[in-house]
Amino acid sequence: MRAGPVLRPVQATAPNNAMHVDSIEITKLNKEFHTASGPIAALSDVNLTIKEGEFLCLVGPSGCGKTTLLRMLAGLESQSSGEIRCGIKAKGKPLRSMVFQGNGVFPWMTVLDNAAYGLAVRGVPKATRYAEAREYLNKLGLLAFQDVYPRQLSGGMLQRVNLARAFVNNPSILLMDEPFGALDEQTKILVYEDLLKLWEGSAKTVVFITHNLDEAIILGDRVAVMGKRPGRIKDTVNVDLPRPRNVLDMQNDRDYIEVRRRIWDCLREEVLSLRGDIQSEGGTRA
Numbered sequence: 122m123r124a125g126p127v128l129r130p131v132q133a134t135a136p137n138n139a140m141h142v143d144s145i146e147i148t149k150l151n152k153e154f155h156t157a158s159g160p161i162a163a164l165s166d167v168n169l170t171i172k173e174g175e176f177l178c179l180v181g182p183s184g185c186g187k188t189t190l191l192r193m194l195a196g197l198e199s200q201s202s203g204e205i206r207c208g209i210k211a212k213g214k215p216l217r218s219m220v221f222q223g224n225g226v227f228p229w230m231t232v233l234d235n236a237a238y239g240l241a242v243r244g245v246p247k248a249t250r251y252a253e254a255r256e257y258l259n260k261l262g263l264l265a266f267q268d269v270y271p272r273q274l275s276g277g278m279l280q281r282v283n284l285a286r287a288f289v290n291n292p293s294i295l296l297m298d299e300p301f302g303a304l305d306e307q308t309k310i311l312v313y314e315d316l317l318k319l320w321e322g323s324a325k326t327v328v329f330i331t332h333n334l335d336e337a338i339i340l341g342d343r344v345a346v347m348g349k350r351p352g353r354i355k356d357t358v359n360v361d362l363p364r365p366r367n368v369l370d371m372q373n374d375r376d377y378i379e380v381r382r383r384i385w386d387c388l389r390e391e392v393l394s395l396r397g398d399i400q401s402e403g404g405t406r407a
């Protein structure tokens with residue numbers, strides 16, 4: 122039997138005298154998918170606390186369950202067992218928003234309507250939602266494109282529209298699944314700067330999936346490394362590099378190089394082990 126609501130507010134699960142926590146607490150979380158060819162264990166005994174306002178990056182080998190975990194945080198997937206408790210308050214705004222990989226904008230809407238979409242869904246009057254959307258489009262250098270349709274924009278601009286939409290909606294928690302995976306290296310640097318500019322001082326909690334270690338260190342306060350499937354949190358590494366961050370300069374910093382080495386040491390074993398599994402499965406089949 123599957124457990125009930127996935128992301129429960131702390132008040133709903135804790136007794137009245139329990140200490141309030143401004144965090145997301147994931148405890149003994151397991152997820153098994155039931156498929157026609159049998160059960161697939163996606164996550165096993167995941168334990169992690171994410172502090173309010175923290176920018177947490179999640180890395181791990183392919184198929185280890187990163188997206189599954191994020192979807193559970195978003196309330197899009199239920200757990201098989203274990204618990205996710207959320208003490209972060211929505212304070213009159215949406216609790217969480219999810220930003221997916223690639224181009225998530227609606228092609229039939231202008232840039233302005235895409236940016237204002239979350240507010241439109243929440244019934245915010247047109248004048249107000251347009252004013253708020255324009256403020257973020259301006260911050261992201263997109264105001265001149267407000268009446269343009271997505272097909273006229275580059276990949277980097279589309280991701281900036283995605284960022285505008287996420288921040289205009291103003292959730293307490295932002296869940297991002299490899300949003301910049303398809304961008305070229307030069308565009309990524311600019312989009313990292315845009316995201317950091319919007320996030321710093323916003324007090325939003327961010328959980329950000331990436332395969333790119335540099336991206337994780339440039340953006341994150343902490344990097345959680347997952348083990349191969351069934352995924353678990355193998356280790357977390359603090360990124361104690363000062364903010365605001367200079368995306369290019371920080372990569373020459375000795376601390377940056379040390380953090381990168383620590384994350385890679387942790388991840389390398391998992392990637393090698395996964396490669397061994399795939400090779401032996403191929404050998405079995407052959």
Ligand SMILES: Nc1ncnc2c1ncn2[C@@H]1O[C@H](COP(=O)(O)OP(=O)(O)OP(=O)(O)O)[C@@H](O)[C@H]1O
Pocket residue numbers: 154155156161162163181182183184185186187188189190350
């Ligand atoms: N709806 C589903 N039904 C069955 N199996 C699923 C489902 N969703 C995910 N899986 C399986 O669960 C495992 C974890 O998948 P998930 O997409 O969460 O991994 P991931 O770490 O995000 O992968 P990647 O890094 O390649 O994007 C995989 O083996 C995947 O095939």
